[in-house]
Amino acid sequence: MKKLIAGPMATLSHQGLRKIIEDFGGCDEYYTEMINAASFLTHGQFESFYALNDFGREKIVWQLTGKDAEPMAECARELCALGGIGIDLNMGCSAPEIYKSGAGISWMLKPREETERLVSEVRNSIDSFNSEVLSDGTHKHQRLSVKLRLGDENFKEDEFYDFCEMLYKNGVEQLVLHPRTKKEKLARPPRYQFVEQLALNMKDKIPVILNGNVKDVASYEYAMSKAPDASGVMIARMSAQKPWIFCKLGIRNEELGIGNEELGIGARERGLMIERDGAFVVDRLMVGMVYIQNLRLYQPKEFWETRMQRFFAYYCDNFSFGHYIKSKILNCKTLEEAETTFTKYFDEMPGDRFEKI
Ligand SMILES: Cc1cc2nc3c(=O)[nH]c(=O)nc-3n(C[C@H](O)[C@H](O)[C@H](O)COP(=O)(O)O)c2cc1C
Structure with a gap:
């Protein structure tokens, strides 16, 4: 069963849009717009809006952005307490104001030890949350995932897979690959072959999700034909243009689980x-x-x-x-x-x- 995931989009992937997608039958996971860890920890007047989770609560993935490991680990701990699927680290955003600040894709380009430290600190935060017994006597498992690109324009295939292996070894449990380089614009075709190879490398380890240019049934099927071993598809822009896209994909493909009876x-x-x-x-x-x-x-x-x-x-x-x-x-x-x-x-x-x- 392939997962369908609503992608993170700054200023768009908030509760208002999530509610509409959910009304149409929803999807398997909702990545939030990126949440700046250091800002979130100030608990300023706008920060609570990023944490709203009245709809699709159990399917929310909190996406974190930041330039330093400590606030990101601390913020992860706070967000885990809100419930949902888990925490995602944004290592893919290539907007200049983000990577120049040391966040987003710059985590793929920094010295390896620094990124390894970020991942293991956030992992420790999540583990500490996961080890707690909740008031109802149960434990809650929160997941750690990473959304990433291929790297910068000089990326080398082997180094990219090696980087992903490092993420896995440090406890990352899902990877979403948007297979473009730092400078490649959204108009350029994504390189799905890298998703397929990564999915094969991670087979029997962790799920790999394909992201980029899926906008309807035909493009979904095309993407899946290029990366049949991917565990699912993340859709970003089209989830704003057509918040019913997941419903549309679902009824065309019974495997995806939304039957007509239940339709929206x-x-x-x-x-x-x-x-x-x-x-x-x-x-x-x-x-x-x-x-x-x-x-x-x-x-x-x-x-x-x-x-x-x-x-x-x-x-x-x-x-x-x-x-x-x-x-x-x-x-x-x-x-x-x-x-x-x-x-x-x-x-x-x-x-x-x-x-x-
Ligand atoms: C307006 C906008 C905002 C975005 N914000 C984020 C973000 O906050 N975090 C992130 O990881 N990616 C962000 N992205 C990238 C998308 O999640 C996704 O990787 C990209 O749009 C390709 O997928 P698509 O073809 O389904 O749109 C953003 C993209 C757009 C267009």
Whole structure:
């Protein structure tokens, strides 16, 4: 059974989006947007929003970013106490402001001992949590995972696999590989052959998850044909553009487990999906409106405008006049303005409102 995982995206993978994905039947794991360990430990006014876990609670993976091992280990300990699947270390982010600060992909490029120390310190934190007896008398197993790229432009295949072996030996229990180098843009095809080789290397050890460019049934099948030994697929951008993507993949592939009976009960209850002419269709107007409402419910006011804009930058790609509606919404200054603008679009383009699942 292949796992389906919602990928981490800064400003997007928050509770508001997670709730919509969950309404459509959910997926196996939800990686949170990266949480800056040092900031989180300050317990500043915005930090608690990163830790919201009212929906899909048991499937959340807390992704940590940072430049120093100590705060990351301490933060891991705090996040473990919130429940979920476990802690992920971000070793893949190649945004300049992140790697220049010593976080993200720079962990793949630092002296090996430094990265080894980070992994073992976070591992120790998790082990100490795992060894505790909870109030109900049980233990909770929290997992350690790493999401990574191939390395920088000069990466050597052997060194990359050796790096992954080091992660495994230090207690990493799942790897997600986004098979591009530091500088390779998202437009470049990901190199799935590295996922396959890594999955073969890690066979009978730990799961390896493929990430990159999976956007529909055809691209899912293509990716799996290139990396048949991968244990699952992580989908990032398309989980914002089409939060129903996991539902769509699930019903096409019984192995993935979402049967028609169960199909998006929450989405149907909330009017995100309706039955039309004997088939289920997504109401894309409703999904956009519910996303905006979820910002009000689950994000601090200070984040509303940017998080609305980041979502619609992807979501508008669903529509025939995507550029037109995108530029209008990206100019909206308030959530109310965005709601009015978005609703009006469907008066002009009623045919864009529904999508068959
Ligand atoms: C807006 C945006 C934010 C992202 N933020 C993160 C992040 O916080 N942590 C991370 O590991 N990767 C992050 N990524 C990378 C994605 O998780 C993923 O590796 C990449 O988008 C390729 O997968 P996709 O083709 O399914 O989108 C981000 C990507 C985008 C587009």
